[in-house]
Amino acid sequence: MQQANEFFTMGGYGGYVWPAFGVTALIMIWLLAASLRRLRENENLLKQMQATTPRRQAGRAGAEGRAS
Amino acid sequence: MHRFANPGRFLRLSNVILPWIAVLAAGLIAVGLYLALFVSPADYQQGESVRIMYVHVPSAWMAMFIYTVIAAASASSLIWRHPLADLVAKASSPIGACFTFLALVTGSLWGKPMWxxxxxxxxxxxxxxxxxxxxxxxMALMGAFDSATRGARAAAILALVGFVNVPIIKFSVEWWSTLHQPASVLRLDGPSIHPSMLWPLLAMGLGFKLYYLALMLVRVKSELIAARLNARAATAAQLS
Structure with missing residues (x-):
């Protein structure tokens, strides 16, 4: 208990150390989640479009598609 | 490198290596966190506050590393017109912005008790x-034009001109008097930091680097799909 308490207070610097680790974890996890969500959305949109657009024209357009 | 500039080949390669990079990144960050919080000693001057270093320094390294990647991608986009270079730059800059923000915020949280x-x-x-x-x-320039190619070109020029800032950041602690301490890892005469602090720092640094690589691959893939979606929408509009 004593040891756990010392760990959380960080020798009096807990108020600076934990927010630093916290904000880093928060932003890195948020960025990862947002990027994965966007990939999934785009993949679903592409699937929908492939289902509705005729295959041949779409294939040609896809081959020409450059940076967006 | 030219061989990987082909989007199809890039996607196949990235699908194979992405899971490995992701697992390695998570493992290194986990080990790094354990070493940083439980194993590494408190500093004799700074006490426990020195642990902020293990998130601050890797974030700052990433801020500069990602900008360098963007500048290199921008150069190859402007010179060789690599089809993937613009996407790498576009996918990278929000990640770089996040790490720069983290370097500033964690630095501030370290500066308050120490300075x-x-x-x-x-x-x-x-x-x-x-x-x-x-x-x-x-990021703003990338999306500021109706034509994605023009936006990418404007952003690439900004990235190259702004690259002058990277050596300024690196050497600022030597050229001007500052509160910030000089480099203790990336030095010509080798690291001056004790191994018990160097190892957790390197684990975190490499973990962050692999995290960026994995995230960048995910975001480039996302951009490639978005490009195909736009191309399809454009053809559909032409046909109707």
Whole structure:
């Protein structure tokens, strides 16, 4: 208990150390989640479009598609 | 490198290596966190507050590393017109902006107890703040034109001009007097930091680097799909 308490207070610097680790974890996890969500959305949109657009024209357009 | 500039080949390669990079990144960050919080000693001057270093320094390394990647991608986009270079730059700049923000915030949280202030307008802190604005400008320019290619070109020019800031950041602690301490790892005469602090720092640094690589691959893939979606929408509009 004593040891756990010392760990959380960080020798009096807990108020600076934990927010630093916290904000880093928060932003890195948020960025990862947002990027994965966007990939999934785009993949679903592409699937929908492939289902509705005729295959041949779409294939040609896809081959020409450059940076967006 | 030219071989990997082909989007199809890039996607196949990235699908194979992505899971490995992701697992390695998570493992290294887990080990790094354990070493940083439980194993590494407190500093004889700074006490436990020195642990902020293990997130601050890797974030700052990433802020500069990602900008360098963007500048290199921008150069190859402008010179060789690599089809993937613009996408790498576009996918990278929000990640770089996040790491620069983290370097500034964790630095501030470290500066308050050690220097007695959240912020000083000295060369190191100010040049990193400029880097943050360069990232924001890069992101804004990418989306500021109707034509994605024109946006990418404008952003690439900004990235190359702004690259002058990277050596300024690196050497700012030597060229000007500052509160910020000089480099203790990336030095010509080898690291001056004790191994018990160097190893957790390197684990975190490599973990962050692999995290960026994995995230960048995910985002480039996302951009490639978005490009196909746009192309399809354009053909559909032409046909109707």
């Amino acid at each position: 007695g202030t959240w912020w000083v307008w000295d060369a190191r802190l100010t040049s990193v703040l400029v880097l943050f604005f360069l990232y924001l400008g890069h």
